[in-house]
Amino acid sequence: MALSAFWIQGVSNILGVYEVATGLLLLSRIVSPRLSSVGGVMSIITYLATLSFLFTTPGVGAQPAGGFPALSAEIGQFLAKDMALLAISLFVTGESLQAKRPD
Secondary structure (H helix, E strand, C coil), rough: CHHHHHHHHHHHHHHHHHHHHHHHHHHHHHHHHHHHHHHHHHHHHHHHHHCCCCHHHHCCCCCCCCCCCCCCCCCCCHHHHHHHHHHHHHHHHHHHHHHHHCC
């Protein structure tokens, strides 16, 4: 039991460091578009990974009485925000890559 708790905490710590590093790299756009583009790619990876949960997590899809498929309120709609955040990440990465290119 202690080993599994350590493993969960260890993975949580690694994810936390990854997310903070991603945010700092995105913020570095002020001084270095190159570093910001690395942060943008890291952000894209993050949101692609979380969006994969839409296809792998049970209970994401709901089948209302009308028969039209929808996202469940508990899980699916929580993950839907990641679609917008992925689009923003793609935009930020593109802007950073364009800024580092010489004119």
